[in-house]
Amino acid sequence: MPAHPLRAATAIAGLGLTETGRVYGRPAADFAAEAVWLALEDAGLEKRELDGLIVNQGISGGPDLSLALQLGLPELRFCTQLNAWGSSAAQMVQVAALAVASGMARDVACVFADAPLRSGEGAGAAYGGPRGRAKGMAGLAAAYGYGGPIPWYALAAQRHMDLYGTTSDQLGAIAVSTRAWAAGNPRAALREPLTLEGYRASPFVCEPFHVLDCCLVSNGGACVIVTGAERARDLRRPPVYVHGMGQAHRFDLGRAERDCATRTPGVESGAAALAMAGCTTADITMCQLYDCYTYTVLVTLEDYGFCKKGEGGAFVEGGRLGPGGALPTNTGGGELSSFYLWGMTPLSEAVIQGRGAGGARQAPDNRRILVSGNGGVLNHHATLVLSPEVV
Amino acid sequence: MKDAAAALPPIVEPDERSAPFFEAAARGVLRLQRCERCSAWQLPVRRRCPACGSTALAWADASGRGTVWSHARAHRASHPALRALLPLDLVVVDLAEGVRMSARRAAGSPPLRAGDAVVAVFEPAGEGLALPVFRRA
Numbered sequence: 367m368p369a370h371p372l373r374a375a376t377a378i379a380g381l382g383l384t385e386t387g388r389v390y391g392r393p394a395a396d397f398a399a400e401a402v403w404l405a406l407e408d409a410g411l412e413k414r415e416l417d418g419l420i421v422n423q424g425i426s427g428g429p430d431l432s433l434a435l436q437l438g439l440p441e442l443r444f445c446t447q448l449n450a451w452g453s454s455a456a457q458m459v460q461v462a463a464l465a466v467a468s469g470m471a472r473d474v475a476c477v478f479a480d481a482p483l484r485s486g487e488g489a490g491a492a493y494g495g496p497r498g499r500a501k502g503m504a505g506l507a508a509a510y511g512y513g514g515p516i517p518w519y520a521l522a523a524q525r526h527m528d529l530y531g532t533t534s535d536q537l538g539a540i541a542v543s544t545r546a547w548a549a550g551n552p553r554a555a556l557r558e559p560l561t562l563e564g565y566r567a568s569p570f571v572c573e574p575f576h577v578l579d580c581c582l583v584s585n586g587g588a589c590v591i592v593t594g595a596e597r598a599r600d601l602r603r604p605p606v607y608v609h610g611m612g613q614a615h616r617f618d619l620g621r622a623e624r625d626c627a628t629r630t631p632g633v634e635s636g637a638a639a640l641a642m643a644g645c646t647t648a649d650i651t652m653c654q655l656y657d658c659y660t661y662t663v664l665v666t667l668e669d670y671g672f673c674k675k676g677e678g679g680a681f682v683e684g685g686r687l688g689p690g691g692a693l694p695t696n697t698g699g700g701e702l703s704s705f706y707l708w709g710m711t712p713l714s715e716a717v718i719q720g721r722g723a724g725g726a727r728q729a730p731d732n733r734r735i736l737v738s739g740n741g742g743v744l745n746h747h748a749t750l751v752l753s754p755e756v757v
Numbered sequence: 758m759k760d761a762a763a764a765l766p767p768i769v770e771p772d773e774r775s776a777p778f779f780e781a782a783a784r785g786v787l788r789l790q791r792c793e794r795c796s797a798w799q800l801p802v803r804r805r806c807p808a809c810g811s812t813a814l815a816w817a818d819a820s821g822r823g824t825v826w827s828h829a830r831a832h833r834a835s836h837p838a839l840r841a842l843l844p845l846d847l848v849v850v851d852l853a854e855g856v857r858m859s860a861r862r863a864a865g866s867p868p869l870r871a872g873d874a875v876v877a878v879f880e881p882a883g884e885g886l887a888l889p890v891f892r893r894a
Contacts, residue, residue: 505768511836
């Protein structure tokens with residue numbers, strides 16, 4: 367079978383990451399602009415060379431298309447806003463790669479920023495849902511006590527536990543291995559070692575989830591610049607080539623027979639990305655997976671085919687995902703321990719690892735990096751296979 | 758806990774489209790929309806049946822029976838008015854009518870797990886409102 371014509375046709379040539387975490391007093395658009403400037407400098411590109419811009423905003427409002435004005439970009443050939451929640455970052459790279467491959471644009475900046483944390487407020491307040499009186503059937507969930515995303519993901523994890531016997535300690539194994547990676551990342555918010563005992567002692571938010579099953583909430587911005595493979599070789603940093611791309615979206619539509627919770631669109635998205643990259647899970651040397659919750663990692667590994675359905679719990683035990691493990695996963699500390707900029711968290715770490723720039727946390731083999739994005743309640747999925755190798 | 762719930766300020770406010778649901782719940786009946794053409798039950802409330810495209814949707818009494826899809830125990834209140842009720846036992850039920858309903862386990866009733874058969878009962882939710890909740894059948 368001939369290689370996919372777009373395999374390694376484009377590359378990520380620039381990465382910009384602002385300060386992340388409890389950084390107050392700056393609107394999201396300000397983080398976005400800074401991230402673009404940092405990515406340009408990282409790539410060795412002049413701002414005037416940029417001819418494509420894709421903007422993804424978080425929950426705090428902004429950035430939007432006025433970012434072009436803020437950056438001083440007088441003319442662009444490709445400019446749009448995109449949002450599919452946590453799958454947006456991988457989707458931006460996909461759309462940018464298509465724009466570059468078609469010749470619609472040459473250098474496309476893909477930027478996400480958010481600033482949901484406010485001084486004096488807890489992280490829970492940012493994603494907590496409405497406080498007022500909700501109207502009609504739409505208000506029912508609030509009346510029962512469903513607010514924000516945590517209960518919905520907790521229900522998904524609990525169903526997996528009821529169906530397959532997955533245990534709390536197995537979810538904890540993901541929190542522990544992710545924290546072990548965070549120790550090697552100076553940017554990570556939580557770097558102190560975590561044991562399974564420490565995980566068990568962390569308070570429940572919504573059973574089966576402890577606090578430590580849930581990601582951080584962070585302010586900050588991130589940008590990657592996608593360009594053609596040949597052009598990327600002439601730029602400042604080693605290219606990280608886009609080998610595979612996939613997307614899939616599934617909804618339960620309120621129907622009893624459907625189940626996105628234990629069988630996500632990661633199945634189709636992962637298969638599409640691996641097929642385009644011409645490889646299988648056996649070729650994947652590390653994973654950067656969307657870890658809004660520990661469970662998201664477990665179900666994504668199953669749906670990508672690293673293990674059988676229902677066996678994700680056993681798969682993540684024994685340090686397989688941690689430093690020194692057979693499948694290094696979320697090597698920067700992920701959204702659980704480092705910072706939460708939606709899909710930019712796994713994507714940015716994939717770029718760092720793909721360049722071999724991970725320092726103390728560099729995983730031994732970066733030849734095929736699988737990156738996931740997940741949005742909604744396991745509804746929207748996007749996958750990338752990235753590599754420093756051209757073939 | 759029932760008394761505590763009755764004393765709470767209501768979080769939800771019926772509107773024109775949802776009035777039949779809340780009116781029925783107040784008298785202890787689970788009532789949902791149903792397509793008059795293809796008989797598909799609807800949740801959420803809709804203007805057009807996604808199964809057949811018909812706009813002829815009418816309200817009908819549901820059985821109140823179903824099986825547990827999943828469950829979770831919330832230790833934090835998503836709304837200040839729910840603090841007195843913590844922890845909240847959330848339960849999502851696949852109703853016999855083929856729709857999935859997010860609700861709560863009936864106060865004081867035994868724990869549930871996925872696949873358990875359940876039946877709807879009704880708990881007061883302030884200002885004469887009641888909400889269907891589920892207990893083991």
